[in-house]
Every structure is written in structure tokens, then in C-alpha cells.
Amino acid sequence: MKHLLSCLLFTMALITAPVAWSADENTSQATEQVERLSVNINTASEQQLSEQLSGIGPAKAKAIIEYRQANGEFSSPDALMEVKGIGTATLDKNRDRIKV
Structure with missing residues (x-):
């Protein structure tokens, strides 16, 4: 049971990590656009x-x-x-x- 729960948590972490990285990239791009327009x-x-x-x-x-x-x-x-x-x-x- 512990092994199953660990696998499930690990899988969830892998699935959500790209979403978090993508959000950071979008924020960075938006900041760069504002700097260019300022x-x-x-x-x-x-x-x-x-x-x-x-x-x-x-x-x-x-x-x-x-x-x-x-x-x-x-x-x-x-x-x-x-x-x-x-x-x-x-x-x-x-x-x-x-x-x-």
C-alpha cells in the first residue's frame, strides 16, 4: 500500500511539474514584453x-x-x-x- 501511494504521489509530481515551469516561462516573457514597451x-x-x-x-x-x-x-x-x-x-x- 505504501508503495502504491508513493508511486501515485511521484506520478502526480511528474504531471504537474511542466505546468509550473510553463507558468514561470510565461511570467518571464510577460515581464520582458513590459520592459520592451516601457x-x-x-x-x-x-x-x-x-x-x-x-x-x-x-x-x-x-x-x-x-x-x-x-x-x-x-x-x-x-x-x-x-x-x-x-x-x-x-x-x-x-x-x-x-x-x-
Whole structure:
């Protein structure tokens, strides 16, 4: 009886192990995707800003960089609204992608 129970527990461990490993891989891939989609508004280039932020084209990306050069680094994502042409709607669409 003990042998049967041991075999059963061992079999269950083998069956569930790949599921646990798969979940770890999915979490890792999701984290990598978020990192790729995130953009640091204090260091990003014009191209990075326009490609990775929704509603930010080359002109607004250039304005962000010019504002950053004139006024220093952004202290928070909300400070991005100080840039002419960037309002609440644009900030809200991108809030989860913006890093400072």
C-alpha cells in the first residue's frame, strides 16, 4: 500500500511539474514584453518615444526632448503634461509604459 501511494504521489509530481515551469516561462516573457514597451522619458530618443508611446509622433517626441533639455529630467509621468500638445488623454493612454 505504501508503495502504491508513493508511486501515485511521484506520478502526480511528474504531471504537474511542466505546468509550473510553463507558468514561470510565461511570467518571464510577460515581464520582458513590459520592459520592451516601457520607455524612460528622461533618456529615450525621439524615435523611441514616437514608436513606443501611443499618440506621440515625431513632432511631440521632439517637443518632449526639447522640454527635457531646457528644464531637466521629468520627476514623474505627470510632468509630461507640461510639454505643449500632451494632455491628460495622451498621458492616460501611456501611463503604464512611462518610466522616469
